[in-house]
Amino acid sequence: RRAAAATMVREEFEDIFKEELPIREGPEVDTTKTPATIRFKDSYDGETPFRKGIKMAPRELQQCREQLLELLHKGYIGPSASPFG
Numbered sequence: 001r002r003a004a005a006a007t008m009v010r011e012e013f014e015d016i017f018k019e020e021l022p023i024r025e026g027p028e029v030d031t032t033k034t035p036a037t038i039r040f041k042d043s044y045d046g047e048t049p050f051r052k053g054i055k056m057a058p059r060e061l062q063q064c065r066e067q068l069l070e071l072l073h074k075g076y077i078g079p080s081a082s083p084f085g
Helices: 002-012 058-074
Strands: none
Touching: none
16 A cells, blocks of 8 residues: 555656666866865864764664665765764
8 A cells, every 4th residue: 555655656756756866977176286174173182972873773774785885886975084984
């Protein structure tokens, strides 16, 4: 019943729901310029900020990993360069 409703919505709005994301060219980057410098507050002591991880059900976690790998493979996202994860 729910799948049938989802199919009806997808068919009605097929111009909105795409199977593939459109490939877009990114902004041009001037590689001759020096990259931006990150300045930390004087109170920063170099420790990793504490934050709890997000709990997910195993099936939800697997789906999230698959989507991230797909986006990474297509070049929409890149690996994190953050020292905090």
